[in-house]
Amino acid sequence: MQKIEAIIFDLGGVILNIDYNLTRIAFEKAGIKNFHEMYSQANADDLFSNLETGKISEDNFYNELNKRTGLYLPTIEIENAWNAMLLTFREKSLDFLDTLKPKYKLFLLSNTNHIHLNAFNKIYLEKHRDKRFEEFFDKAYYSCNMGLRKPNADIYEFVLEENKLEPGKTLFVDDSAQNIEAARALGIQTILLGAGEYIEYLPL
Incomplete structure (x- = not known):
């Protein structure tokens, strides 16, 4: 990589x-x-x-x-x-994000909606937290606030341009093949996270 x-x-x-x-x-x-x-x-x-x-x-x-x-x-x-599809946060993955923060700029890019946004924030707060979920990232991007949606190229381009990121030095991690393919077409490095795989085991 x-x-x-x-x-x-x-x-x-x-x-x-x-x-x-x-x-x-x-x-x-x-x-x-x-x-x-x-x-x-x-x-x-x-x-x-x-x-x-x-x-x-x-x-x-x-x-x-x-x-x-x-x-x-x-x-x-x-x-x-x-x-009903929204379950639990991966606590070890959240801990792993904290270890990445000093080394990389971190962003969240999610296709979601205000119904789910409210619901998963409630799920997140079911455990005692010392920070808001968005604080794991330099910035969190939600499709419902952007008017854009993966896998359309413009949503990736927006994040790259707003944060002055070079595609070749940016990694995108997603569990949907069509989203990965769209990012790769823009020159972004990608990892498709399969079933049973977790970000804390990635070689980062």
Whole structure:
């Protein structure tokens, strides 16, 4: 690996344990049998893409989902199903980030939405913490606040340009192949984190 000066981390499946199947199962139980066609790790239809780029509000998301499915589920049921994928933070990975901070510029780049943002911050605060989650990084970037979304090239370019990072000296760690491929196409060094792999075992 070429010498690196900065590392950009994904969140879900990298620092936060997630299980997309739990959300799929919850929505299927609620009556949305084709949920896997609407949203998965590898794909998001326009409704979910708009949610993750902040183009629609949470209320509009709930209303539009009900309109499209014709089920008119209570907001709390949709919220709970949508948040079901969010599990626990990887505590050893958080500790590892602290060891990296003196050596590299650290960034978070996550496709997320305000519903999940609120939910995973609550999960993070379930344990006693001496700092906010974002303080592990020089800056945390969330797609819903940027109007941009992985794997589109412009989201990577934005982070590189705003922080004056050289692609060849920047490492991107993600658990989704399409996101890795997009970053690599821009000359960014990449590591695809597979199932059962953890950042604390990376040769950094």
